Amino acid sequence: MQHYGDLDLLVSSLVKHLKWLQFLDANFEQGMLEKGYDKELNDYLGQKSGLGDWLGMRPRDTFITHAGFYMAAARSLAYISHKVGIEAKGPELKGLATAKLIQDRIAYLYMKNGKDNFDFPRGKTRHSPGPEMGLFARIVPGEKRCVVLQNWFQREGSTWPGSEEKMFLDELSDEDAQFFLERGDLTRANRNGGQLMMTWSMWQGFHEGIFSIRYSLRTLSEMGYHHIALRKATGIGMATFEYLLGHNATTMWESWWRSEDLYSRNHPMLGASAEWMSSSVAGVSVHPMTVGGRQALFWPQFPKSAKTLKYASAIQGTPRGDFAIAWRFENLPHNRDDYDSALVTVRIRVLVPPGGNGVVRPPPFHSEETFTIKYALSMPDLFGAKSAADDECMNRREARLGFPYSWEYDRINRRWFRRHSSKSIGTPCQSLLFHKTLNDISWSSSRDLTQTFTQGNDEHVSPGLYELMISNWQLEKEVEGTGGRTGNLFEYVKTNGSPYCNDESSFEWNINDAHHLI
Numbered sequence: 001m002q003h004y005g006d007l008d009l010l011v012s013s014l015v016k017h018l019k020w021l022q023f024l025d026a027n028f029e030q031g032m033l034e035k036g037y038d039k040e041l042n043d044y045l046g047q048k049s050g051l052g053d054w055l056g057m058r059p060r061d062t063f064i065t066h067a068g069f070y071m072a073a074a075r076s077l078a079y080i081s082h083k084v085g086i087e088a089k090g091p092e093l094k095g096l097a098t099a100k101l102i103q104d105r106i107a108y109l110y111m112k113n114g115k116d117n118f119d120f121p122r123g124k125t126r127h128s129p130g131p132e133m134g135l136f137a138r139i140v141p142g143e144k145r146c147v148v149l150q151n152w153f154q155r156e157g158s159t160w161p162g163s164e165e166k167m168f169l170d171e172l173s174d175e176d177a178q179f180f181l182e183r184g185d186l187t188r189a190n191r192n193g194g195q196l197m198m199t200w201s202m203w204q205g206f207h208e209g210i211f212s213i214r215y216s217l218r219t220l221s222e223m224g225y226h227h228i229a230l231r232k233a234t235g236i237g238m239a240t241f242e243y244l245l246g247h248n249a250t251t252m253w254e255s256w257w258r259s260e261d262l263y264s265r266n267h268p269m270l271g272a273s274a275e276w277m278s279s280s281v282a283g284v285s286v287h288p289m290t291v292g293g294r295q296a297l298f299w300p301q302f303p304k305s306a307k308t309l310k311y312a313s314a315i316q317g318t319p320r321g322d323f324a325i326a327w328r329f330e331n332l333p334h335n336r337d338d339y340d341s342a343l344v345t346v347r348i349r350v351l352v353p354p355g356g357n358g359v360v361r362p363p364p365f366h367s368e369e370t371f372t373i374k375y376a377l378s379m380p381d382l383f384g385a386k387s388a389a390d391d392e393c394m395n396r397r398e399a400r401l402g403f404p405y406s407w408e409y410d411r412i413n414r415r416w417f418r419r420h421s422s423k424s425i426g427t428p429c430q431s432l433l434f435h436k437t438l439n440d441i442s443w444s445s446s447r448d449l450t451q452t453f454t455q456g457n458d459e460h461v462s463p464g465l466y467e468l469m470i471s472n473w474q475l476e477k478e479v480e481g482t483g484g485r486t487g488n489l490f491e492y493v494k495t496n497g498s499p500y501c502n503d504e505s506s507f508e509w510n511i512n513d514a515h516h517l518i
Contacts, residue, residue: 001083002514004319005292010080017077018091021098024070037063041109041120046127053128055255055263056209057160057200057239061127063120065211067106068133072518074099075509082511083291096511103139103509110134116144117151125155129212135223136215137518142507146498149223153493157201157486159187160238164258165198171409172416179418184485185237198238201485203228205235205243206256206270214272221280224364224498226301227478228489229280230308233273237485241273245403250425282314284325284350287359288515293318298350298461299361300327304476305340313431321353326431329473340477346470349433351382352463360459360468364499368472371449376465377442386432393429402426433465443467 001010033039036048044063051069052060078095086092110118110130117123118131118140131152134140140148169177169186177196180186188194200207208216220229236242239256247258254267279285283300286293296316303309311328327348332339352358362371403426408419432438446469449459481489509516 001080001291002288003286003293005294007084010084014077014080014084014086014091017073017080018094021073021077021095024073025098028066028070032063032066037066042122044120045122046120053209053211055269056128056212057158057207057256058128058209059126060209061120061123061130064106064110064130064133067102068137068139068518071099071102071106071137071139074102075517078511079514079517092511099509106134106139107141111141111144115151116147117154118144118148125151128207128209129215132208132212132215132219136219136516138507138509138516145223145507146501149219149225149498150493150495153203153489155202156483156488157199157203157205157207159197159486160200160257161197162257164260165238168258168407168416169196169198171414176416176418180237183236187486199486200239200256201232201235201237203481203487203489204231204485205237205240206232207239208270210269213270214275217273217276218280221276221301223500225492226280226363227304227308229276230303231478233277233281234308235485245423245426246405246407248406277312278314278316281309282312282325283327283348284314284316284323285515286316286318289510289512293320294356296323296352296356296358297361298323298325298348298358299363300325300348301363302327302329302346302473303478305478306332306342306344306475307336307339308478311430313433318353318356320356322351323353323356323358324351324431324433325349326433328434329475340475342475344473344475346473347434348468348470349431350461350466350468351433352461352466354463356463358461360461360466362453362470365453365470366474367454368474369450370471371453371468372446372471373449373459373461373466373468374443374446375461375467377444379465380438380441382432382438382465385435385437388437389430389432389435392435393427396429397424397427399427400424401428441465 035050037044041063046062047060048062050062051065052062053065074095078092078099081092081095110120113119113121117125118134119125119127123130131148135145135149177186185198186196187199188196206213217229217232220226233241244253249265251266252268252270253265254263254269280301283298285297287295287297306329310332313326314324316323325348327346330345330347332344333342350358350360400422402423404422405418405420407416409416452459479489479491481487
């Protein structure tokens with residue numbers, strides 16, 4: 001419904017959704033008891049049979065995924081009934097009531113340990129996807145959302161005992177092993193006699209499985225910690241995009257670790273990271289509460305330091321046409337060392353197709369910035385700009401300006417070695433919205449949006465091409481964390497850095513919100 005607005009599909013499936021929820025109401029509790037989940041979870045230690053955060057680095061919390069998707073079935077019934085608009089409110093009210101009961105039960109069980117970490121009663125903050133799913137799907141009680149978020153930052157990474165990684169290290173030269181050690185990718189495990197071991201990181205890489213990959217990235221970006229989400233995505237070492245690319249990946253793998261004989265090397269399971277790139281890194285997505293892709297949310301967010309990222313762009317296709325966004329830092333200093341302290345300008349362009357409309361939301365900001373907006377008085381030749389931008393990007397890819405190396409295996413000497421040879425994949429390209437053919441656009445006069453955004457309001461835009469300017473944007477040094485690659489972000493445990501903790505409107509799930517349904 002959010003993307004295509006197919007009301008007929010909802011009408012035809014409503015009865016089936018109702019019957020499915022009735023089935024769950026009649027069988028869920030008894031089924032969970034038979035699976036060994038006692039009602040108070042007093043004996044539950046995590047990772048029982050059934051639905052879980054598949055192939056994450058952490059052990060799985062299977063209760064919260066079972067209960068969470070039961071709640072989602074109830075929310076779906078309420079959402080569909082509401083969109084269909086049937087006069088009888090029975091299914092909608094039943095869905096809302098059941099969803100609230102399940103939400104409250106999960107919240108009670110996961111808060112009763114008194115630690116405010118949204119973990120099951122005997123949990124030791126090791127399992128997934130407790131806090132990330134609880135925060136994203138609005139299960140955590142509103143008054144506890146920010147303390148749960150803060151406590152989430154206490155979690156740490158660990159060493160990885162995988163057999164493929166061990167074989168890789170066994171056939172690595174001393175020079176390359178030293179390269180990894182100096183980067184912080186490896187550690188010596190004393191309990192294994194000083195043997196080199198790879199590590200996975202909580203905040204400088206990924207640990208997430210099929211569910212939490214979406215919840216983690218979107219929760220961080222939506223709650224004011226987008227720079228931490230970027231820190232995860234730009235991390236190096238095992239269980240990162242860099243690790244996959246270094247081992248010649250051209251598609252996403254099913255697992256974050258190497259698997260030569262079991263898990264797929266071409267799998268969409270962890271692909272929610274791609275959704276986050278367009279919706280949060282670039283800043284365009286179908287609005288959570290729209291129907292038929294009529295409205296897009298433009299919510300660009302930026303790193304603290306330009307060393308992490310200097311520009312981004314994305315196109316969101318809908319039945320109405322393509323919504324597009326591009327942003328870039330301007331007036332950057334010549335010395336890259338100043339990329340985490342300079343005062344810069346941010347230029348943003350957004351495109352709204354005919355028949356659509358957009359909502360522009362600012363990133364978290366301080367008080368010194370100023371915001372202005374203007375629109376193109378006549379639509380430029382966007383097709384020509386796209387064609388030219390695509391040609392230039394293809395030329396760059398053919399020049400192999402992307403990822404700079406790969407690990408190759410010398411079968412004669414039985415050694416892995418780094419081959420320094422750039423690839424097409426990972427080649428950076430600029431957006432069509434900033435192509436030089438659009439330099440002569442005739443713009444309206446600028447209108448100040450500073451007060452609008454300071455008051456916490458969004459800006460609604462109709463079809464057209466717009467340019468927003470943010471002046472006095474202060475770049476900062478990225479957070480370091482404690483304990484190196486496997487450490488936590490303890491500085492965020494002590495202080496609340498989220499600008500959204502007082503936004504009570506985001507504490508509860510909205511019946512029109514398809515995005516946070518689960």
